[in-house]
Amino acid sequence: GAGVSQTPSNKVTEKGKYVELRCDPISGHTALYWYRQSLGQGPEFLIYFQGTGAADDSGLPNDRFFAVRPEGSVSTLKIQRTERGDSAVYLCASSTGPSSGNTIYFGEGSWLTVV
């Protein structure tokens, strides 16, 4: 597609539930990133993929968070046993490659609210 596409744009879920957030990167972009943005903060890195593999998942806050990219294109961020502190905007981005100097392009985000 023309840009990074994320679904759903908004999600309200109850504490303890499971959530999936989907990202479709720019066509041809091999690197895909997930960021989390809390109110009044800049984006914080969660994980990035080069192709199908998670090349760096050091930003995932705990083992309730997991992401996959099985075919090297679309990615899904999965959050188990959601907590109220997980409420944030989850931003997906992509770039032609992961190296320094590659510009990353963002989707519009998935706003997650855990009640």
Added chain:
Amino acid sequence: AQSVTQPDIHITVSEGASLELRCNYSYGATPYLFWYVQSPGQGLQLLLKYFSGDTLVQGIKGFEAEFKRSQSSFNLRKPSVHWSDAAEYFCAVGGGFKTIFGAGTRLFVKA
């Protein structure tokens, strides 16, 4: 450690006035620098980027930024602000998987 500092949490300017948003960075190698803008409820849009060469970089929407190595700064400027520029602005360093963002500066524009 690599970091980005945006000293101003929020700034208010009058429509038509000039704007400068500050950004300071700490980065071990030659920095790749970016400015993004985020309107309410939207994702981040790239305004401009600096990789090398001319230290004054032109971007979209009439914005420019100047890289000053001696000051470790990459300030964003616009000569005349429009009401539609009201948004959050993020400075970033690194690029690719090494991209680090500042905390942002919220711009308010008054009539």
